[in-house]
Each structure stands twice: as structure tokens, then as C-alpha cells.
Amino acid sequence: MAGLLLGAGADLSPLLGLPQGLLTEAGLILLPFVLLLAWTATRPSPQRLAALVVAINVSWVAASLLLLAGPWVSPTPLGTAFVLAQAGAVAVIAWLQHGAARAFAAA
Template sequence: MTFIQPSRFLRNALVLDAAACAATGLLLSLGAGALAGLLGFPPEFLRGAGLVLLPCAALLAFLASRVRLPRLAVYAVIGINILWIADSVLILVAGWFQPSGLGIAFVLAQAAAVAVVTELEVIGLRKSAADEVGAEAVRL
């Protein structure tokens, strides 16, 4: 397993991702009833999406606090973010829901925000140094 020493840039991107997940998770899980009418999504769907984001936020905050990270963990974060973006688009085009104009805008805005954070994580990963000493210690 290859480890990296996360750059400050990567740490900040992970913290930003964690904060965005926590804020959106709290908004959706606690405000699902009020948001459902405005966005045109069922409250159960919004609450479920919010509850999925809360443990993700905790995991991202944990990863951001580590001195060393498995490179695979960062790839997983990036991959999951890409899946979130794809699912966001799918929700709009599949016809499963009848979102309002505000609901469409909300889904597109959060997908765009996730895309920006994901790109920041990719840049941060490139700026991070491989931890060859740590990788050797793990192999022993």
C-alpha cells in the first residue's frame, strides 16, 4: 500500500469537502420537510441523502487530520465524489422525481460544488509527496 504525506492543499480540500458534506447533510436531514415543497423532492429522499452525508463528513475530517494517508483512500474520495456528481445528473434526467425549478438549480449547484472540490482534491493529491519511508515500513 502506498502512503502519501498530504500537502496542505490536499488537507484544505478535504476539510472543505468535510464542511460542505456536514452543512448539506444537516440542511437536508433536519430541513427535509420544509425543503421538500420548495425543491419538489420527497422529504424521505432529502432526509436520506442528508443522513448519508453526515458519516462522509466525519470520515473526510478524519482523513484531513492524518499525517499520512493511503493514496487509495484519496482515490476513493475522488471516485465517490464523481459518483455523487453522476447520480445528481441521473436524478434529474431519469424522471424519478418532479423537481421544481429551484430543485433543479439546487441539484446542479451542489453537483458543481462537488466537482470543484473534487478538482481541488486532485490538485492536492498531485502536490502531495509519496511517503516512501512509510510505505517501506508497512511492507516489513
């Protein structure tokens, strides 16, 4: 998603009805998160960081929904679908991460 937002933000902005700056900033915010995920995956006990990763993902979902509910943007129908789809995907990922961390901790 970081690559998509950073690389194609200018092209996506008019289609989604979302400001290019917002798309770029979201892509930039994701870069350190990607590094955290990569680093976490190399740890011998990744479940210690799992709660942080899940919390960040849940925060991303909440921010995405808040963005649509607030007065800050006027997305196109495709833009609304895009935000909802990525929020839904992140919610599923957070749920799976939470379950995996619990299973790993129980083992």
C-alpha cells in the same frame, strides 16, 4: 449539506419538488462521508485516501445528474437549480482534492 438536508428537508421538499425522504436519505448518506473526511484530515498521509474521497465525490455528482435525467423525481425549477448547484460545487471540490493529492504526492 448533511445538516441542511436533515434539518430542513421537510421545509425544502415542497420548494424543491423533491421528496422529503430523498432529502433525508441523502443527508444520512453524507454523515459517514463527513466522518471519513474528518478522519482523513487527521492522517499523516491523507493522499492515500484521496482517491477514495475523490471517487465518492465524483459518484455523488453522477448520481445527482442521473437523478435529474431519470423519471424518479419532478423537481421545481428551484429544485433543479439546487441539485445542479450542489453537484457543481461537489465537482469543483473533487477537482481541487484531486489536484491537491497530486501536488502532495509530488512533493
